[in-house]
Amino acid sequence: MSEKVKQTALEEAQRVRVLATEAVQSRAYFYPLRGVPYFLTHRDLWKPLGSKIVPTMTLGLGITTAMFLVTYVPQAAVLALFNGPLAALTTILLVLSESSTLISVLSKNFLIDEVLIDTFDGTLIARNKTVLVSDGRQIEAGNGSDPISKLGKLIKKPFQRFTPTAVIRYFLYLPLNFIPVVGTVIFVALQGRKTGPAAHARYFQLKEMSKSEQSRYIEEKKAAYTAFGVVALLLEMIPLAGIFFAFTNTVGAALWAADLEDSKSTAPNLRDQAKKAE
Structure with a gap:
């Protein structure tokens, strides 16, 4: 029995090591950080x-x-x-995490859901991805190089209203904080694993990816999305500044999406598949 436990532990350690290596190599953790200077240097994106x-x-x-x-x-x-x-330290991190979760749920569902979409779409337009954005909203003539002024009426809206599942899952993870240091790290990593893919909900919609396509794509890039999600979550856990980082994280997610488009690494959407079948 002890040998079985040891073998299982070794296999799990190896799996975590592989994921950590993939996360580092993906460099996805840079995108939330890249979102900050990009947002600060593009004043038009401040409007939302x-x-x-x-x-x-x-x-x-x-x-x-x-x-x-x-x-x-x-x-x-x-x-x-x-x-x-x-x-004392782990409790501060725990309360900040709890607060950020409540703030995120309430603000994204009742205050800033549409302006986050505007920020994401505006960043894509600033990166010359207007055609991609046009699949999800009307595009106006706009005012020169101002991407926000080109955003017309939404055709598709990806963000879902509050569901209890995420909060229930969050509180199920809370006991991990009882484990010194390591438990808190695991807790943040698990939360980040969900935060990462959620940051690309709009991108998946614009690409017209089905639920099954999204699941496969996220599974292929789970290390990268976890890396993005952990950094984004830690930024949003900063008291008061968390709301600011919610916008810069959105910018970072859009920059990542633009780079993915440039590298053509996303799965083709259903329309493209149908054309190929013809």
Whole structure:
């Protein structure tokens, strides 16, 4: 029995090592970071954020403050039993993660869902991917080189309203934080694994990829999407600035999508497949 456990542990360690190597080689973790300077140097992309900055900052401040006031002490007491002196740090990370989840769910469903789409589409247009964007919305004449001014009425809207599944999954992962350091790392990695593919929901829609095509594509690039998701999640966990990083992460995801288009590494959509069949 002990040999079986040892063998299983070795196989799992090997699998994690392979995924980690693939994640590093993918360089996908750079895209959330690349999104920051690109966003800051393209002032036209500020418009969607500017239109929602006050309500989103107010929401973020309120939720983060309330979470620390109400949940920090009891959670720190529990984590102290498992993490010892590290409990103070791990509890901060835990509360920030919980706050960012609540802020993300509420803001993306009720405040900034459409302006995040505008940011994604605007970045693609800035990267000369107007034809791709035209599959999901009307394109206007616009004002010169301003990509946001060219965004017309949405034809397709990818973001789904709140469903309890993601939050339930999130709270199922919470006990991992009882494991000192390693548990918190695993928790963030698991959350990042879901965050990565979600960042390309709009891209998959514009490519007209079916659910099965999306699943296969995400599985092929799961290391890259996890790497992107972990960095994006850590940025959005920063108090108050998390809303800003939600937009820069969206820009980073669009830059990645544009690079994928340039490299032609995405699966062909159903329309292309039908044409080939003819």
